Amino acid sequence: GAGVSQTPSNKVTEKGKYVELRCDPISGHTALYWYRQSLGQGPEFLIYFQGTGAADDSGLPNDRFFAVRPEGSVSTLKIQRTERGDSAVYLCASSKIAGALGELFFGEGSRLTVL
Template identity: 90%
Template structure:
């Protein structure tokens, strides 16, 4: 299948550690989105890439969170000095272009647990 893939599927880390979460979008999709889904909540927008650049990072909660997409395909979400409150499922989505007429296709997510 050629869907959005995310690795790892599960990540357990200790408070204060650094983690990287990877997203492989659908081939040819120029737009890529990161969301965070806490337990019992809906996805919360974090950041949106159009190509290589972060077009909208207004959802990143603080400067411990950073994301890159250096070649306009794979993206990595980086979290420094993790805190227990960062525990959540991190979802990635991609779309052919930006705008609501382009459906966002979601990956299965990475479940992050910070002990």
């Protein structure tokens, strides 16, 4: 696609529910990143994919968070048993070459609100 596409743009859920956030990167981009941005904060790294595999998931806050990228393109971030503290904008970014962070393109984000 022309840019990084994220869906849904807004998601409101109740505490304890399961949510999935989807990211469709720019076509041909091998590297994909998930970040989380809380109000008044900079984006916080969650996980990085190089192709289909998670090259670094050290930023995932706990085992309720999981992400997949089964075919090396679209990625899904999954959050189980959501908590109010999970409320944030979840940003996805991609780059053509792994490690070329200067060429990182961000999506518009998915705003998650946990009531």
